Amino acid sequence: MKAVIYRDNGGPEVLELHDREPAEPGPGEVRVRVAVSGVNPTDWKTRSGATNPKLYAEVTPGLDGAGVIDAVGPGEDRGRIGERVWLFLAGAGRQVGTVAEAVVVPADRAVPLPDDASFDLGAALGVPALTAHRTLTVAEDGPRRLHPGALDGKVVLVAGGAGAVGHAAIQLARWAGATVLTTISGPEKARLATAAGAHHVLNYREDDPAAEIRKIAPDGVDLIAEVALGANLALDLAVLRTRGTISTYANDGAKRVELDVRQNMTLNTRFQFLVLYTVGSEALAAGAEDVAAAVADGALPVGAEHGLPLTRFPIGRTADAHRAVENGAVGKVLIDVGGTA
Ligand SMILES: NC(=O)c1ccc[n+]([C@@H]2O[C@H](COP(=O)([O-])OP(=O)(O)OC[C@H]3O[C@@H](n4cnc5c(N)ncnc54)[C@H](OP(=O)(O)O)[C@@H]3O)[C@@H](O)[C@H]2O)c1
The missing domain is CATH 3.90.180.10 (Medium-chain alcohol dehydrogenases, catalytic domain)
Structure with a gap:
């Protein structure tokens, strides 16, 4: 699979596109073929070394994304294979995030995405929507x-x-x-x-x-x-x-x-x-459930006509996607990962 990685903290130029073997999901996990990854300011801050210690020799960035479950771990519901999902905190504390054609996540971080909700919408939810949910519920x-x-x-x-x-x-x-x-x-x-x-x-x-x-x-x-x-x-x-x-x-x-x-x-x-990384599992679960309900109600549309212009980059230009966010791009920056193609 294609995956963007970095080995050292630094500027966007440390991001490189490579081929990597997709991991197998373990107990409590699912694997998702990623269609679209959403970029957040925390991604470039973490990559630069300004926040969050680097835990692995090689890291694939990306907390948010959307795609399709293609494998589940032992004991997980096999009926989820083929399910469209949006992801949150996928790469938090883990080696591989969403800028890879396949990412393994805890099963509860892959939330069902209705058929009428696009992968773009799904990839824009994670960090922004869960953060917003927390601000409104305290x-x-x-x-x-x-x-x-x-x-x-x-x-x-x-x-x-x-x-x-x-x-x-x-x-x-x-x-x-x-x-x-x-x-x-x-x-x-x-x-x-x-x-x-x-x-x-x-x-x-x-x-x-x-x-x-x-x-x-x-x-x-x-x-x-x-x-x-x-x-x-x-x-x-x-x-x-x-x-x-x-x-x-x-x-x-x-x-x-x-x-x-x-x-x-x-x-x-x-x-x-508040910071999402340490907000706790109860707040994350409540946020994910309520955000999913809002998506099902059609309440969280994206695109310039709904106040969130989308700027997209192919996976090979992930460095430019990070630059865009660091430079204050208005709206949402997305990366076409192509894992479901
Ligand atoms: N704590 C968490 O868990 C968490 C989660 C998500 C994001 N964040 C952080 O939150 C910040 C925003 O993230 P984002 O993804 O929403 O970024 P964004 O899309 O770039 O939005 C930031 C917005 O803040 C506005 N802004 C800046 N200074 C302002 C001020 N004094 N008054 C009113 N608006 C102001 C900017 O517009 P103008 O400058 O034009 O006003 C811009 O629209 C980043 O620092 C990010 O790292 C934290």
């Missing part, structure tokens, strides 16, 4: 699970609604019944966030987002899905309702965070930080 007064009606009456603010996680957060929050506000940096991203389903889109560079948000939600925002805590903390605290939640999954821009303790005590602010 408030003190719930909900812990998402389904239509779960966020009825809640006001959710998604920072950076044209980002991959932001996009998924808008779609999931809309599906669950929230009023969704989002911030963006310009007109093209405003168009995308609106296409994703946001009710109100605010330019955080030009408008006065705090005043605009207070006009829309005079009692304040219940929940904030935050991509840049340092840059946005003042805005978040200006619009959060008492006992509201700020769910932080990144600090893009890397601005230092300084907390005014008294201000946050008065607000009874709930801060929740």
